[in-house]
Amino acid sequence: MKLITAIVKPYRLDEVKTALRELGVHGLTVTEASGYGRQRGHTEVYRGAEYRVDLVPKARIEVVVEDAVADDVIDAVVRAARTGKIGDGKVWAVPVETVVRVRTGERGPDAL
Amino acid sequence: MTLAAPHADTGDTAWLLAATALVLLMTPGLALFYGGMVRTKSVLNMLMMSFVSIALVTVVWLAAGYSLAFGDDLGGGLLGGLEHAGMRGLGPDSVHGTVPTVLFATFQLTFAIITAALISGAVADRTKFSAWLVFVPVWTLLVYVPVTHWVWGPGGWITDRLGALDFAGGLPVEITSGASGLALCLVLGPRLGFKKDAMRPHNLPMVILGAGLLWFGWFGFNAGSALGANGLAAAAFLNTLAAGCTGLLGWLFVEQRRDGHPTTLGAASGAVAGLVAITPSCGTVSLLGALVVGLAAGVVCSYAVSWKFKLDYDDSLDVVGVHLVGGIIGTVLIGLFADKAMTGGAQGLFHGGGLAPLGRQLLAVAAVAAYAFSVTYGLGKLLDKALGLRASEEQEYTGLDLTVHAETAYDHGVLGHGAPVSHSAPLTAQKVKTQA
Numbered sequence: 001m002k003l004i005t006a007i008v009k010p011y012r013l014d015e016v017k018t019a020l021r022e023l024g025v026h027g028l029t030v031t032e033a034s035g036y037g038r039q040r041g042h043t044e045v046y047r048g049a050e051y052r053v054d055l056v057p058k059a060r061i062e063v064v065v066e067d068a069v070a071d072d073v074i075d076a077v078v079r080a081a082r083t084g085k086i087g088d089g090k091v092w093a094v095p096v097e098t099v100v101r102v103r104t105g106e107r108g109p110d111a112l
Numbered sequence: 113m114t115l116a117a118p119h120a121d122t123g124d125t126a127w128l129l130a131a132t133a134l135v136l137l138m139t140p141g142l143a144l145f146y147g148g149m150v151r152t153k154s155v156l157n158m159l160m161m162s163f164v165s166i167a168l169v170t171v172v173w174l175a176a177g178y179s180l181a182f183g184d185d186l187g188g189g190l191l192g193g194l195e196h197a198g199m200r201g202l203g204p205d206s207v208h209g210t211v212p213t214v215l216f217a218t219f220q221l222t223f224a225i226i227t228a229a230l231i232s233g234a235v236a237d238r239t240k241f242s243a244w245l246v247f248v249p250v251w252t253l254l255v256y257v258p259v260t261h262w263v264w265g266p267g268g269w270i271t272d273r274l275g276a277l278d279f280a281g282g283l284p285v286e287i288t289s290g291a292s293g294l295a296l297c298l299v300l301g302p303r304l305g306f307k308k309d310a311m312r313p314h315n316l317p318m319v320i321l322g323a324g325l326l327w328f329g330w331f332g333f334n335a336g337s338a339l340g341a342n343g344l345a346a347a348a349f350l351n352t353l354a355a356g357c358t359g360l361l362g363w364l365f366v367e368q369r370r371d372g373h374p375t376t377l378g379a380a381s382g383a384v385a386g387l388v389a390i391t392p393s394c395g396t397v398s399l400l401g402a403l404v405v406g407l408a409a410g411v412v413c414s415y416a417v418s419w420k421f422k423l424d425y426d427d428s429l430d431v432v433g434v435h436l437v438g439g440i441i442g443t444v445l446i447g448l449f450a451d452k453a454m455t456g457g458a459q460g461l462f463h464g465g466g467l468a469p470l471g472r473q474l475l476a477v478a479a480v481a482a483y484a485f486s487v488t489y490g491l492g493k494l495l496d497k498a499l500g501l502r503a504s505e506e507q508e509y510t511g512l513d514l515t516v517h518a519e520t521a522y523d524h525g526v527l528g529h530g531a532p533v534s535h536s537a538p539l540t541a542q543k544v545k546t547q548a
Contacts, residue, residue, distance in 0.1 A: 044312065045371045047381060047417045047430065051310040 001096040001109060002070040006061040007033060008081040008089040013059045019080040023073060025063055026112070033060040039087040058089060064096055066109050121210035127341035128211050128219055134332025135222035139166055139229050141325025145380070146233050148318030149429050151311060153511025154237045155521045161232035161239070165248050169225040172249040174199055177224060178217045180253065181260040189269030192261050209339055219336060220264075224256050227285045233429035234293030237303050238508050241516050243501045247296075247491070255292060255487050259480055260284045276476035277450060277458060277469075279348065280337035282392025282443035283480045290436025291481040292488035293427060299492035300501055302426030304508055311428075316376045323380035327356055330387050334394040347454060348394040352387065355394070355406030359386015362410025370414075378414065385413035385434050389442030393449065396458070401449030408445065409438045440477055447473040 008016060013030065020028060034055035041054040065073050070093055077091050101111040143162035150158045169177075176197050183192030196202055199217065206213035228248045232239070262270040263283050270276050270283065278284075303311070313319060334352040338345035363382025364374040386406030393405050417433035420426065427433065447470030450460035459465030495501050502508075507515040514520055 045367075045373060045375060046313055046377055047375075047433075048367070048371060048414065049418065049421065050371075051312055053310070 006091040012081045015080040019076040028063045031060040124210040124340040131332035131336025132219045138329030145322025148315040149313040157512035162229040165229040168248045185267030230289035234297040234431040236428040276472040278392040279395030286439025288484040291484040293431035295489035351394040351402035355386040355390030358406035359410035362407045363414040366414040382410040385409040388438035392443045397449040398451045
């Protein structure tokens with residue numbers, strides 16, 4: 001199994017959710033996150049005083065999927081999140097040792 | 113032949129009753145205006161500094177302030193007597209002009225309240241609350257009351273001897289609060305992280321709401337200062353609207369050219385700057401004069417708010433940049449724009465009055481600013497020595513809301529909040545149940 005984490009622009013979240021649903025991914029976790037990459041932050045002006053805001057808002061999406069579909073899921077997330085502009089985010093995957101469904105106690109891929 | 117006893121005019125009294133309520137609303141409005149500009153950790157403290165001033169100033173004003181400001185002159189036009197301390201001798205039948213004296217005293221009280229509250233913007237986020245509770249009443253007696261006597265008290269030297277004009281309080285309210293704010297922020301020193309950390313306003317909608325309430329109340333402040341329901345009140349009312357508008361547009365114009373964006377905070381600040389400047393002049397200049405006064409304040413104040421970064425004083429919410437500078441602009445421009453149709457006699461330079469009126473306005477401004485600054489600086493130093501004027505570093509860093517008031521303004525859904533640790537209501541309910 002793989003844990004796929006995607007940091008994307010918050011307004012692309014709906015597209016990513018739709019793409020994942022079409023692939024049969026049944027669950028996901030979303031967190032509001034802040035960060036910066038190459039685009040750095042932005043500038044705000046209050047009474048003429050400029051403030052640099054380094055961290056920009058992002059959505060952090062996490063899904064755990066079976067190894068066989070991991071690449072398809074990554075491709076789908078990247079396609080849905082891309083705007084072609086700087087600040088589109090990152091997607092990465094790491095191996096997952098085990099998963100347990102809390103309600104039933106099922107383990108491994110059955111718990112997904 | 114019988115002498116008719118003076119009695120109150122019902123129309124004038126009705127208007128001043130309403131105007132007094134309008135001016136009182138300005139202080140909660142100011143609390144929101146200021147509260148939106150600070151960070152989330154000390155917003156309740158900011159609101160409290162204004163709100164508590166309503167109670168503190170009212171008590172000290174009724175005890176002695178009103179009498180010292182508006183009692184018979186003790187000599188030299190400097191201070192009134194104590195004959196009306198505790199509002200002694202003022203019943204429902206006492207009349208001031210065409211309104212009941214108790215109403216006039218209450219109207220004036222609402223001015224004293226907001227002037228003290230205005231200072232809090234200069235010392236946001238770091239003032240020890242207990243010291244503020246002492247500062248406000250003492251400052252009211254030492255600074256606000258004498259200046260008010262000079263300008264509006266019977267025999268006051270600025271109006272009666274010097275002959276300077278101030279319709280609704282450029283001197284006692286705007287310049288006094290601005291110069292005092294400067295003095296107090298110098299005594300306190302800058303906030304932790306001044307010029308290093310981002311100290312962004314946490315709630316701009318709150319700032320706009322506050323500015324709106326201030327503007328609404330300002331009609332009572334300025335048009336009420338005619339002390340009657342008449343044409344002068346109406347003209348002052350229109351001037352107040354006009355100057356707020358040109359102040360707003362002037363500030364936005366500068367921002368668009370200088371920073372590239374017209375901001376919400378700029379619009380609120382510009383309107384307030386225009387209103388500050390028209391305060392002394394709303395009943396002395398024509399409509400054209402009011403438009404110019406507001407525009408001048410909007411443009412100049414939009415630059416004045418950044419002086420603190422160059423000169424290194426942390427006037428946190430720009431009491432100096434808006435109230436001192438705007439108050440000076442409005443008071444001085446009377447010397448140029450004073451119009452006989454409004455003043456009933458005095459004329460400014462542009463109406464053929466010569467340079468003398470300008471000189472009188474400048475002298476009054478200098479005297480009031482110097483007095484307010486030096487007395488407040490001395491009082492601040494004294495209180496700092498006696499009580500400590502500044503909150504501890506830990507309190508300031510954590511935020512005064514939690515450390516002073518044991519509250520937080522916003523429920524961010526923090527994990528770990530449980531049932532009240534102790535609360536009288538459930539215990540009482542339980543007791544009643546057991547007894548039954």
